[in-house]
Amino acid sequence: MLSLVIITSLLAFTSSKPCETEGSNRELLLSLNKDLLRSLESLDGLPNPSVHLALRLSNYHNLAKENEHLNRLKSDLHTDIQSSLMNSQSVTGLLALYSLALKSSCYDLNTITFSVNDKSETLLTHLKKQMEQEKEHIAFSHRPLTNYYQYSLGVLALCVSSIRVNNHVSHKLIKAVENENFKHGDxxxxxxxxxxxxxxQCVKDxxxxxxxxxxxxxxxxxxxQKLLASRRSDGHIGNEFSTGLAVQALVAMGSEVAECAASMEAMRTAARGNIYHNPMAISQxxxxxxxxxxxxxxxxxxLNEDDTLVLEPRDPVVVLPSKTKVKVMVEVVTSSRATALYSVDVPKGSSLLEALELLKGKNVGFTFxxxxxxxxxxxxxxxxxQARQSDRRYWHLASDGTALTQGISDFKIEEAQKITIKNTSY
Structure with a gap:
């Protein structure tokens, strides 16, 4: 019965419908590629290994800019990870993405080392140790130190680097799938x-x-089965921001993905609608x-990589604040279920972060x-x-009762609404 469900779903996944021309699709890929390259120009925060990975997996390249970013990863991100390791922090996901980014540039991972307690060991050795700690934590608490997303990323990074993944580490991930433990809230x-x-799939291969x-x-x-069952009527799998990884996984697991498959078209439609303006979203x-x-x-x-991608100069875009104001109600629900309600008028088109800054500035008792x-x-x-990962808690955000799929700097306030910020366990 399971096989029938999968086969039927696969037929639906690969079925095609009229879609844009090949030239139009290529222009979209080039546009997204350029958006990622432009994101490298911002020196705010740490360089993003996921962005580097996406640039390297593209068919089109600007090798000079990619090499500049690789050097930033090896300096700035490396220093940040070094600090986290010295403070005994769990950085499984970041270590894994860092190693994948380096490998995507065919960099020799054996030359990348971290020094902890006067002992220097390679990146992959540290990743293996992090995975052992995650595995042991699952053994006595039935969950990883971080989460199963980072745990999976760690297994993948070791495997693609031809490091034999401990069978007990793989087994813990298989059991988590079997027990359907991959949940965020409900x-x-x-x-x-x-x-x-x-x-x-890498472990199997x-x-x-x-x-x-x-x-x-x-x-x-x-x-x-889970991925295919999560496909919405508009073609997205899960939501707009999980579709990329879902399609990647289906491709990796051997599913045929037609150029005009519903999920491919859904991603293109979202991209043309500027839904993927966050570099992390584009990178996936x-x-x-x-x-x-x-x-x-x-x-x-x-070898023999296309190096013809050129970034055209663009005039800076000045966005003037809207004169139209919209009312936003902000409800805060603490871990003890105590609630507080606030109100703030914000310019239409403001980000949620900007709205929260305006509310904080009113000095009505709201801080963040x-x-x-x-x-x-x-x-x-x-x-x-606080709502800390170490306590298995986070601030769940919803607009008029619907969970947000974007972060506080990406979600835009276009109309009056109630934002609920709830301290939630997972």
């Missing part, structure tokens, strides 16, 4: 299923898993539109703190209460 995480699919081959195949089949979508996946890094050869991430700033504390 919602299944399409992103996590996608990353786990790429990771376990490597032939290194000596436990039951049947359970590995069953896990991959269940992941494929662009490989999928090229019908590639992070698994492609395993056999990447940096933010931390940086590869996706941009996120709320870490509201009204002096």
């Amino acid at each position: 919602t299944e995480s399409v992103d996590t299923y996608a990353m786990a699919g790429m990771a376990l 490597s032939g290194s898993y000596v436990h039951s081959a049947a359970e590995l195949d069953a896990a991959l089949s269940l992941i494929k 979508t662009l490989p999928a539109l090229h019908k590639k996946s992070y698994l492609s890094v395993k056999n990447k050869e940096c 703190e933010i931390e940086s991430s590869l996706w941009g700033p996120f709320l870490s504390a509201v009204n002096d209460e």
Whole structure:
């Protein structure tokens, strides 16, 4: 029965409909590629290894700019990871993305080292140690130190670097799939299923898993079923921001993806509507539109690459604040379920972050703190209460009861609404 469901869903996934011309699709790919290259010009925050990975998996290149970014990764990001390791922080996902980015540039990972407690060890050695710590944490608490998305990313990064993944590490991921443990709150995480699919497909391809081959195949089949069952009527899988990784995973797991498949068209429509203006979102979508996946890094050869991508100079765009104001109600729900309600008028088109800054400036008792991430700033504390990953908590954001799929700097306030900020466990 499961096979029938998968086969039927695959037929739906690959079925095509009228779509844009090949030339138009190519122009869109070039446009997204250039958007990523322009994002490198901002020196705010740390260089993003996911952006580098997407640029390297593209068919089109500006090798000079890519090399500049590679050097920033090896200096700025490397220093940040070094500091985290020295402070015994879990950085599984960042280490994994860093190694994938370096490998996508055919860089010798054995030359990248970190020094902790006067002991110098390679990046991949540190990643293996992080994975062992994650595995042990699952053994006694039934969840990783970080989360299963980062855990999957760690398995994938080791595997594509031809490092044999500990069978117990792989087994923990297979069991998590089997037990359907990939949830964010009450919602299944399409992103996590996608990353786990790429990771376990790599493990299968490597032939290194000596436990039951049947359970590995069953896990991959269940992941494929979950992804396909999450496809919406508009073609997106999960939502606009999880579709790229989902398509990557389906490609990695051997699904045929037609050029005009519904999910490909959904990503193109979203891209043309400027939904993917966040570099992180583009970085996960662009490989999928090229019908590639992070698994492609395993056999990447940096030879005879197209180096014709040129960034045309652009006049700076000055956005004047809107004279139209909209009322935003902000509800804060603490971990004890105490609530506080605030009101603020903001210019139409403001980001949620700008709205929260205006509310904070009114001195009505509302305060917040933010931390940086590869996706941009996120709320870490509201009204002096924290929601930390180490405590398995986060600030859940909703607009008129609908969960936000964008971060606070990306979500735009276009009309009057109620924003709920709720301290939530996971």
